[in-house]
Amino acid sequence: MYKKDKPDVVPGTPIQRVIPIWVTLGVIGLLGPLLFSSYWLNTMTSVACLSLAASTVALLYGQFGMVSLAQFALSGVGGWFCLRLIHGWGMPFEAALVLGGLIAALFGLAVGLPAMRMRGLYLALLTLMVAAAFQVVVNVIGFPDGGTGWAGKVINGQRALIERPWLATTDASYFRYTLVWLAAGMGWIEWLRCTKSGRSWALIRKSEAAAIAGGVSVLRYKAWAFAVGGFLAGLAGGLIAGLNGQLDNTGFPVSQSILLFALVVVGGAYNWVGSLFAGLLIRALPALLNDHGVDGNLSNVFFGFALLVSLIQGRKGLAGQLADFYKYVRTSRIVEGSVTWGAIAIVLGLIFEALGWGSFAGTFFIALIAILFRMVIPGVCWLLLGFFGKRFQDGVEDGEAWLSLRLARGMQAMGWVPDHRLLKRTLNWLFIGCFVGWIAWGVFDVPFEIALAIIWLAMALKVGFEILAYPYVLPLRKRLDERFPKPLASYR
Amino acid sequence: MNSLLPFLVVGISVGSVYALSGVGLVVLYRASGVVNFAYGALGGLAAMVCWQLIDLEYADWLGWVVGIGVATLLSWGYGRFIAPSLTHQDRIVRAMATLGFALMIMGMAQWYWGDDPRRLVLPTDSGGLEVDGRRLISYTRLLALVLAAGMTASMLWLLAKTPLGLRMRALQSNRVLSGLLGVRVKNVDTWAWVIAGVFAGVTGLFMGNMVRLNPTVLTFLVIPAMAAAVVGRLVSLPLTVFGGLLIGVIESMTALIPEISRYGSSSAFVVAILAILWQQRSGIGLSRDNSHLE
Numbered sequence: 168m169y170k171k172d173k174p175d176v177v178p179g180t181p182i183q184r185v186i187p188i189w190v191t192l193g194v195i196g197l198l199g200p201l202l203f204s205s206y207w208l209n210t211m212t213s214v215a216c217l218s219l220a221a222s223t224v225a226l227l228y229g230q231f232g233m234v235s236l237a238q239f240a241l242s243g244v245g246g247w248f249c250l251r252l253i254h255g256w257g258m259p260f261e262a263a264l265v266l267g268g269l270i271a272a273l274f275g276l277a278v279g280l281p282a283m284r285m286r287g288l289y290l291a292l293l294t295l296m297v298a299a300a301f302q303v304v305v306n307v308i309g310f311p312d313g314g315t316g317w318a319g320k321v322i323n324g325q326r327a328l329i330e331r332p333w334l335a336t337t338d339a340s341y342f343r344y345t346l347v348w349l350a351a352g353m354g355w356i357e358w359l360r361c362t363k364s365g366r367s368w369a370l371i372r373k374s375e376a377a378a379i380a381g382g383v384s385v386l387r388y389k390a391w392a393f394a395v396g397g398f399l400a401g402l403a404g405g406l407i408a409g410l411n412g413q414l415d416n417t418g419f420p421v422s423q424s425i426l427l428f429a430l431v432v433v434g435g436a437y438n439w440v441g442s443l444f445a446g447l448l449i450r451a452l453p454a455l456l457n458d459h460g461v462d463g464n465l466s467n468v469f470f471g472f473a474l475l476v477s478l479i480q481g482r483k484g485l486a487g488q489l490a491d492f493y494k495y496v497r498t499s500r501i502v503e504g505s506v507t508w509g510a511i512a513i514v515l516g517l518i519f520e521a522l523g524w525g526s527f528a529g530t531f532f533i534a535l536i537a538i539l540f541r542m543v544i545p546g547v548c549w550l551l552l553g554f555f556g557k558r559f560q561d562g563v564e565d566g567e568a569w570l571s572l573r574l575a576r577g578m579q580a581m582g583w584v585p586d587h588r589l590l591k592r593t594l595n596w597l598f599i600g601c602f603v604g605w606i607a608w609g610v611f612d613v614p615f616e617i618a619l620a621i622i623w624l625a626m627a628l629k630v631g632f633e634i635l636a637y638p639y640v641l642p643l644r645k646r647l648d649e650r651f652p653k654p655l656a657s658y659r
Numbered sequence: 660m661n662s663l664l665p666f667l668v669v670g671i672s673v674g675s676v677y678a679l680s681g682v683g684l685v686v687l688y689r690a691s692g693v694v695n696f697a698y699g700a701l702g703g704l705a706a707m708v709c710w711q712l713i714d715l716e717y718a719d720w721l722g723w724v725v726g727i728g729v730a731t732l733l734s735w736g737y738g739r740f741i742a743p744s745l746t747h748q749d750r751i752v753r754a755m756a757t758l759g760f761a762l763m764i765m766g767m768a769q770w771y772w773g774d775d776p777r778r779l780v781l782p783t784d785s786g787g788l789e790v791d792g793r794r795l796i797s798y799t800r801l802l803a804l805v806l807a808a809g810m811t812a813s814m815l816w817l818l819a820k821t822p823l824g825l826r827m828r829a830l831q832s833n834r835v836l837s838g839l840l841g842v843r844v845k846n847v848d849t850w851a852w853v854i855a856g857v858f859a860g861v862t863g864l865f866m867g868n869m870v871r872l873n874p875t876v877l878t879f880l881v882i883p884a885m886a887a888a889v890v891g892r893l894v895s896l897p898l899t900v901f902g903g904l905l906i907g908v909i910e911s912m913t914a915l916i917p918e919i920s921r922y923g924s925s926s927a928f929v930v931a932i933l934a935i936l937w938q939q940r941s942g943i944g945l946s947r948d949n950s951h952l953e
Contacts, residue, residue, distance in 0.1 A: 234751050288750045293935045296928040299882045303925035467766030474759030478752055479744050
């Protein structure tokens with residue numbers, strides 16, 4: 168029943184899949200340091216590290232169907248060796264980072280080796296035990312901090328910190344530096360997902376017998392998956408070490424390993440966006456709650472609830488919801504509507520300015536807020552409906568379609584045949600008019616009548632424009648649809 | 660030998676609590692196919708509720724009964740209302756869903772009670788069996804041992820001799836066929852959840868007394884309990900009991916060897932890892948023995 172949620176063959180060429188990741192992370196990297204305070208910047212850097220670790224969980228679970236609860240422990244391994252190499256041999260940061268990642272990959276292979284024979288629950292339990300044992304061991308040994316001996320531990324002295332790489336000594340540049348590694352790691356995973364490795368992994372997930380029959384070396388690709396996962400998880404650990412210059416003995420508890428997996432499921436394991444969500448949830452949400460004086464423990468309650476909901480709903484997670492929303496945006500006429508709306512806002516602004524009822528900027532701004540609500544309100548309603556389950560969402564949509572049909576028939580009976588959604592939209596706009604008008608009155612001190620007039624006039628203009636332009640727009644739409652086909656068919 | 664004896668006794672008594680937890684996990688897994696990550700959280704909640712009632716100066720027995728009752732009620736609620744919507748999913752997904760439940764309980768308990776140091780005192784703590792004038796074992800630990808033996812025996816009897824046990828074994832063998840043959844699947848599942856809730860409550864009280872009275876710590880004590888269950892391959896009760904006792908004894912014996920004493924608390928996991936590797940030694944991947952774990 169839920170099989171269709173798992174993409175077996177990732178659509179698109181590797182380049183097409185990787186570029187959105189790089190663009191998104193690039194924009195975040197450019198804007199992030201401008202938007203965040205230094206506390207939040209460091210939080211976001213650690214979010215990026217966690218996202219890298221989460222993407223390995225998503226790779227193993229989403230593409231390969233294996234549950235590894237030890238990925239965050241592998242980050243600990245990578246971080247340990249990264250610190251050890253820098254303190255012991257004075258290696259440059261990047262070299263230690265990559266070497267630490269390679270050693271973590273070896274550990275990942277060692278954990279994954281028994282997986283050559285098992286899968287599912289038993290592998291999850293095995294990795295859980297490994298993560299739990301790692302917690303105890305690292306608690307005793309501690310992370311290297313410039314001391315002597317094989318553990319590199321300072322006894323009764325000043326703990327040494329490692330230096331950040333020369334490229335990235337400030338918080339802002341280290342944030343960007345981490346994002347570059349994250350972009351490389353996620354891009355690599357996405358690349359693997361849509362080339363031969365990804366197809367082989369998906370085939371092994373479906374059926375090992377089929378994979379053997381198809382000439383796929385099961386052993387090799389299993390080892391490859393665990394090695395890639397271990398390497399990138401290890402990199403994440405090294406990057407966390409670089410952020411603070413040291414690692415905390417209690418920083419890699421088994422509970423975090425479990426939580427990481429849980430939040431990858433919540434975020435969505437079949438989409439790279441899900442890993443970003445997982446990182447945000449695990450690090451930024453508790454910080455956000457603390458900022459607002461809410462007990463951080465309540466984030467656990469939220470995580471638990473979200474995990475239950477997303478598992479019951481069908482394991483697509485937040486990223487899956489978002490992809491559905493994107494599909495909704497593409498199939499609805501939101502983009503087209505926004506363009507007309509922008510034009511109307513400008514016209515209205517000019518009219519109001521000319522008549523002296525309000526400034527151009529103010530009118531334009533209020534109209535834009537209205538369009539924002541016009542776009543956001545149905546979307547948010549839709550997402551909220553999804554929270555109660557697919558069946559409920561479908562039910563509400565059916566009800567809505569039924570009502571629209573009745574209205575359209577009623578209008579037909581009365582002799583005018585515009586758009587069957589006209590009445591629904593009018594109700595929508597009446598509500599938005601009052602609501603945004605009220606906001607404009609309360610927040611910006613715009614007289615309520617003026618704000619209402621702006622929005623309702625805009626609505627009337629838009630409806631009038633649509634009725635007039637309908638005969639001309641329809642063929643244009645058709646040609647556009649032929650030129651740029653909707654993503655529905657190629658979506659999964 | 661005399662110096663070993665106290666460690667052995669302590670190890671066996673802690674091990675018996677692990678064994679009890681493991682038995683609770685295995686019974687639920689056999690009947691419903693769910694590995695219950697919420698087991699520790701339920702036990703932790705039971706211990707905290709019990710402590711709260713005793714702190715408010717209610718009678719001790721009321722605290723115990725209400726604590727175990729709350730754990731049982733929550734376990735019943737999950738098994739009756741939430742678990743059925745997941746029965747068609749993989750076992751791993753069902754296990755992860757209980758993790759969500761565990762996080763909710765743990766977060767609530769941690770938010771309400773916080774991290775303050777507390778102690779759950781049982782009246783049996785003060786007395787104990789004495790040998791040569793030195794206390795060998797407190798009555799609490801003795802009680803844990805006796806209860807573990809009694810409850811495990813009653814579970815063995817339940818599974819082997821009663822109609823409910825027969826239905827549970829039928830579900831373990833094949834859920835769909837059992838349903839076709841007229842076993843009321845949801846009903847039996849719910850009973851398994853109730854039993855698991857009682858087990859979780861009882862072990863929670865003992866763990867809260869012996870280890871530490873803290874919701875987070877008690878929640879993640881489910882992992883050593885799972886280690887015991889893994890030794891029993893998640894199906895065998897006697898092997899699970901053996902695993903629990905073994906883990907307890909090894910854990911307490913490591914205190915005798917200074918080089919490894921600090922790693923003692925990892926013994927449960929090491930035992931479990933070795934047990935898994937041992938169980939996987941021949942091509943079990945696709946064989947009958949392991950198919951229920953897929």
